[in-house]
Amino acid sequence: MPPTDASADAGPVPVHPVHPVHPGHPGCSGHPGPAEDVRDCEDTLDLRLPSELRALFAGQAPDADIGGTAAPATEARVHTPIGPFEVFFDAPDAPDASEALDTVDLLDQxxxxxxxxxxxxxxxxxxxxxxxxxxxxxxxxxxxxxxxxxxxxxxxxxxxxxxxxxxxxxxxxxxxxxxxxxxxxxxxxxxxxxxxxxxxxxxxxxxxxxxxxxxxxxxxxxxxxxxxxxxxxxxxxxxxxxxxxxxxxxxxxxxxxxxxxxxxxxxxxxxxxxxxxxxxxxxxxxxxxxxxx
Structure with a gap:
């Protein structure tokens, strides 16, 4: 069972497991409703992802399947469905995936x-x-x-x-x-x-x-x-x-x-x-x- 808490002066301070985050994606009202309601509010968003996530996505192989859609290496934009939305973001120029991942430092060394x-x-x-x-x-x-x-x-x-x-x-x-x-x-x-x-x-x-x-x-x-x-x-x-x-x-x-x-x-x-x-x-x-x- 993962640790939960600890006292700074008594010894322990809180801790919890390190897991990837998979946030939910609410519907139009902010809360998911029936399937047909979610479909009614489908939309297409044109977003620019943070540089950290853009670098992580650069690690995908040229023919990798992102969200069910293959992304050719020469495409300038990548498409992926997120919940009821379709999201497009600019694909970073990173010919070497491992090099791109090495540049990602989430906590500034x-x-x-x-x-x-x-x-x-x-x-x-x-x-x-x-x-x-x-x-x-x-x-x-x-x-x-x-x-x-x-x-x-x-x-x-x-x-x-x-x-x-x-x-x-x-x-x-x-x-x-x-x-x-x-x-x-x-x-x-x-x-x-x-x-x-x-x-x-x-x-x-x-x-x-x-x-x-x-x-x-x-x-x-x-x-x-x-x-x-x-x-x-x-x-x-x-x-x-x-x-x-x-x-x-x-x-x-x-x-x-x-x-x-x-x-x-x-x-x-x-x-x-x-x-x-x-x-x-x-x-x-x-x-x-x-x-x-």
Whole structure:
């Protein structure tokens, strides 16, 4: 069962599985109706997709079937039906599909963000390498205070599968170690909230960036360290991701230490949201308010 939540100062912070998003496509009224009603509102849209998705579509083979329609390599436009609509977008010029995919970085190279100075020391995010980091992360996941929320207690294999699911994905979630003055002491997941299943449950904006955190050692919990690091990582995201206007998180509504840590880190309590495994507090740190909170 996938992890659900964790407290920043008590160890856990929310996490949920990384899956591709398959959003629904409502009919004219905003809610799908009978089949004949949906057909009555069929239309043709002429849309320009974001550059990230255009680059991903460039990975299709010249004779690949997109939405049931073959797209010759020489065509300038690609057609695909989406729900009741027919969508056309400009096909990107990318003769080499693998090269186009290599240019897609959904999180602006987390590993190059560098350190940030905090009241508790110099901190940086280091993307996980399974061979190096698995023993420490698995040990943290088996701490009862962490396991109660992340639900990843068990063998090394279980933790490894959780990490590799992200590392083998399309880059929408990056697992990292948090290094404080050079010492690994926390585990983080930096993810594209707007491309995550979470986006089905709140009014997501393009490039919304989500964070999950657990503090590894008991001695580092419940002394304000989580709040200091949550603020620092939000600042890193906003500094290194110019397109991102908000950092979001979704701790369990009843996880008071976690919610308090986010509030102390300059996040605002935006809403309550019903997620598959919990009722969560949607916490947001806005770029426009970062120097006021």
């Amino acid at each position: 987390v590993g190059t963000w560098g350190p940030i100075e905090t009241p508790v020391g110099s901190f940086r995010l280091q993307p996980v390498r399974v061979e190096r980091d698995l023993p420490a992360i698995s040990r943290w996941m088996n701490d009862p205070a962490v396991a109660a929320f992340w639900q990843l207690a068990g063998s090394l294999t279980q933790t490894e599968e959780h990490l590799r699911a992200q590392l083998a994905g399309d880059g929408r979630s990056v697992p990292c170690l948090g290094l404080l003055d050079g010492t690994p002491m926390s585990y983080w997941e930096i993810y594209r909230a707007d491309l995550d299943p979470l986006a089905r449950h709140y009014p997501a904006r393009p490039h919304d960036t989500g964070i999950h955190l657990l503090i590894g050692d008991v001695a580092d919990r419940r002394r304000g360290l989580g709040s200091a690091l949550l603020r620092a990582v939000a600042d890193l995201v906003l500094d290194r991701r110019p397109a991102c206007a908000r950092v979001v998180a979704e701790p369990d509504l009843h996880n008071t230490p976690s919610v308090a840590a986010f509030l102390n880190a300059g996040y605002r309590y935006a809403a309550e949201v019903d997620l598959p495994a919990k009722r969560a507090a949607l916490m947001i740190r806005d770029r426009s308010l970062r120097h006021l909170m």
